């Protein structure tokens with residue numbers, strides 16, 4: 102049976118991916134330093150190493166011992182807001198971490214490298230085409246978007262020089278159970294928890310920022326398709342539909358029966374105004390499309406937070 106490395110497997114998306122890989126009969130090996138992840142998320146069926154992907158010596162041991170055939174690289178500093186406050190940490194995690202993994206992947210003959218990148222923070226604000234396809238030139242406006250783009254370019258360099266097969270998945274705004282409601286990213290988780298607790302909810306800016314919200318199980322399915330396909334390339338993973346924060350607030354208010362008005366505060370640095378992803382390439386080449394509607398996904402997410 103294939104051995105599969107999942108970096109960031111104790112995080113929000115990574116932990117759902119680990120569950121699914123185990124269901125598929127694969128053997129996920131998780132590397133996570135728990136900087137934003139939580140062992141509570143982690144399926145006990147996975148082998149777990151608490152360490153940083155930036156630590157070359159420690160990663161060497163993991164590769165030597167397990168010789169993973171596939172790498173899902175999700176470990177990251179994953180918040181736009183944090184990246185604007187600490188771009189050096191963002192760079193070290195998202196760029197150096199990528200390089201360490203690529204070096205090991207080449208040395209140990211990894212068959213395919215599947216990278217979790219961003220669609221939401223990749224294309225920037227001056228976008229001529231919405232929904233945006235992958236072939237538009239990236240113009241990231243945050244250190245997070247820049248580091249993810251840089252990591253993508255390193256991956257393509259290793260593909261050219263070392264023939265490493267890869268899939269880059271550029272996600273929209275992923276939401277669902279296990280997303281951290283106390284972090285700086287993850288508006289659905291933050292709103293859901295605060296609404297269920299009857300607390301005030303802040304909206305940054307005027308609430309007209311538009312995002313493409315995609316449910317976590319659909320994102321996991323895209324990773325599985327990426328594992329199974331023969332393609333090499335970059336794919337947007339979203340829904341092709343945009344929702345503004347005011348409408349998201351209204352939808353979650355209805356589901357949680359929240360009665361308060363939002364509190365509008367200053368916009369945040371690095372946030373783009375509008376992001377909607379054209380996902381037709383993933384549909385055509387990976388056979389992937391999202392199955393969960395925003396309403397269904399929000400209901401499932403609120404149910405999860407009710408049970409905590």
Ligand SMILES: NC(=O)c1ccc[n+]([C@@H]2O[C@H](COP(=O)([O-])OP(=O)(O)OC[C@H]3O[C@@H](n4cnc5c(N)ncnc54)[C@H](O)[C@@H]3O)[C@@H](O)[C@H]2O)c1
Nearest residue numbers: 109111112113114133134135136137138153154176177275
């Ligand atoms: N959630 C989204 O909306 C979204 C959108 C686009 C892209 N992504 C990308 O998807 C991936 C997963 O995101 P998520 O939402 O699950 O975030 P998350 O913060 O829940 O998961 C990231 C995981 O990586 C771990 N980690 C961080 N630095 C590490 C390091 N140096 N070494 C080892 N582990 C480390 C964290 O502890 C955490 O468990 C990230 O690469 C993120 O950039 C997420």
